[in-house]
Amino acid sequence: MSAGRGGSAARTGAAALLGVAALAYAVCGCAAAGAPPVAFVDEPRAFGHTIGDVLTQRVLLHAAGRDFADVAAPSSGRVGVWLERRPARIETDALKRRWMIVDYQVTNAPRGLTQLALPALLLRTRAGDVLSVPEWPISVGPLVPDGAAGPGLPAMRPDRGPPPLDVRPIARRLALALGALGATLAAWLGWWGWRNRREAAQLPFARAWRRIERLGADRGGARGGVGGPAGGGVHTDADVLWRIVHRALDETAGRVVHHRSLPSLFAREPWLEPLRAEIEQFYVRSDERFFAVGRSGTPEGSAPGHAGDDAGEALVAFARTLYRAERRRHR
Numbered sequence: 001m002s003a004g005r006g007g008s009a010a011r012t013g014a015a016a017l018l019g020v021a022a023l024a025y026a027v028c029g030c031a032a033a034g035a036p037p038v039a040f041v042d043e044p045r046a047f048g049h050t051i052g053d054v055l056t057q058r059v060l061l062h063a064a065g066r067d068f069a070d071v072a073a074p075s076s077g078r079v080g081v082w083l084e085r086r087p088a089r090i091e092t093d094a095l096k097r098r099w100m101i102v103d104y105q106v107t108n109a110p111r112g113l114t115q116l117a118l119p120a121l122l123l124r125t126r127a128g129d130v131l132s133v134p135e136w137p138i139s140v141g142p143l144v145p146d147g148a149a150g151p152g153l154p155a156m157r158p159d160r161g162p163p164p165l166d167v168r169p170i171a172r173r174l175a176l177a178l179g180a181l182g183a184t185l186a187a188w189l190g191w192w193g194w195r196n197r198r199e200a201a202q203l204p205f206a207r208a209w210r211r212i213e214r215l216g217a218d219r220g221g222a223r224g225g226v227g228g229p230a231g232g233g234v235h236t237d238a239d240v241l242w243r244i245v246h247r248a249l250d251e252t253a254g255r256v257v258h259h260r261s262l263p264s265l266f267a268r269e270p271w272l273e274p275l276r277a278e279i280e281q282f283y284v285r286s287d288e289r290f291f292a293v294g295r296s297g298t299p300e301g302s303a304p305g306h307a308g309d310d311a312g313e314a315l316v317a318f319a320r321t322l323y324r325a326e327r328r329r330h331r
Contacts, residue, residue: 036122036129036130036131036132037063037064037131037132038063038132038133038134039059039060039061039063039068039123039131039132039133040059040060040062040063041057041058041059041060041133041134041136042057042058042060042099043057043118043136044056044057044118044136044138045138046136046137046138046139047138047139048139048141049106049138049139049140049141050106050109050140050141050142050143051106051107051108051109051140051143052105052106053105053106054086054103054104054105054106055103055104055105055106055118055138056101056102056103056104057101057102057103057104057118057133057136058091058099058100058101059099059100059101059102059121059123059131059133060097060098060099061090061097061098061099061100061123061131062097062098063131066129067098068123068125068129068131069098069125070125070126070127071100071123071124071125071131072123072124072125072126073087073088073089073100074088074102074121074123076088078107079104079119080119081108082106082107082108082110082114082116082140083104083105083106083107083116083118083119084104084105084107085102085103085104086102086103086104086105088100088101088102088103089101100123102121104118106140109140109142109143110140110141110142111142112141112142112145113139113140113141113142114139114140114141115137115138115139116137116138116139116140117135117136117137117138118135118136118138119135120132120133120134120135121133199327199330203326203327203330204247204248204249204251204252204326205248205252205319205322205323205325205326206323206326206327207248208244208245208247208248208319208322208323209319209320209323211244212241212244212316212319215240215241215244216316238312238315241312241315241316241319242286242289242290242315244319245282245315245318245319245322246286248319248322249265249279252265252269252272253265253268253269254268257283258283259280259283259284259287262276262279262280262283265279271325271326271328271329272322272325274325275321275322275325278318278321282318
């Protein structure tokens with residue numbers, strides 16, 4: 001009787017243990033079946049970060065044998081004090097696998113080395129499936145340690161000086177400009193000298209003035225040139241001076257000029273109009289010198305000691321005035 005009761009109790013205890021084990025297995029299986037699959041994540045470096053750095057997580061949208069193609073992207077913005085999440089994007093690799101790219105930027109600098117973590121994520125699909133992304137530990141350090149600026153060490157480096165400019169192209173351009181300026185000045189001086197020589201060779205009063213200057217130099221009495229004083233002390237043959245001025249006036253008019261034909265001279269050469277009085281006086285004195293006959297039967301102007309012989313300097317001044325007027329007209 002006692003033995004039968006003991007065997008029955010043993011069998012009842014074994015059955016109870018089996019029931020408890022089965023119940024525990026069922027509970028564990030249900031818990032395992034309810035946990036979301038964990039994604040494969042290509043994580044960033046876990047150390048050596050500071051303010052401004054961007055950390056990138058690449059989450060593979062495939063786990064537990066199925067694709068998570070339509071998962072919703074996590075929200076962007078600040079994540080705590082230290083991080084900011086940027087808008088996520090989807091990329092496809094060469095094996096046609098889809099990855100979600102999530103970037104975090106460090107927005108603050110700690111005073112010392114600090115341990116942080118990229119937050120865990122639960123990526124949900126439209127069908128209600130969930131893909132889990134675990135958190136990832138990282139360390140963030142300051143840009144410069146607090147003790148970097150010790151005694152005798154400057155807090156900041158001095159400004160870097162600008163690189164020296166290459167002035168060789170400027171010097172070459174300056175040399176070319178100066179060379180061009182020198183060539184221009186030389187050409188202008190050459191043209192000015194050529195013009196003066198041409199005028200002296202072609203213009204009537206210029207040729208007359210050159211002859212008067214040579215005549216005075218040959219006789220040793222010419223002290224004043226073109227720019228000299230009116231009374232230059234020129235002692236030359238008076239008749240030669242008169243003929244030189246007459247010839248210049250004739251060449252200017254293109255014909256032989258006498259006192260009666262002066263109006264045609266002024267009509268042809270209006271630039272002589274301001275000198276009308278001097279030119280008319282010149283022809284009056286010329287007529288008196290060469291055509292007035294004295295009691296001796298000889299021209300009064302050719303008589304020795306006549307006052308007309310003392311007018312040489314005035315005649316030279318008159319020739320100079322005509323020459324200067326001619327130069328002004330041809331400028």
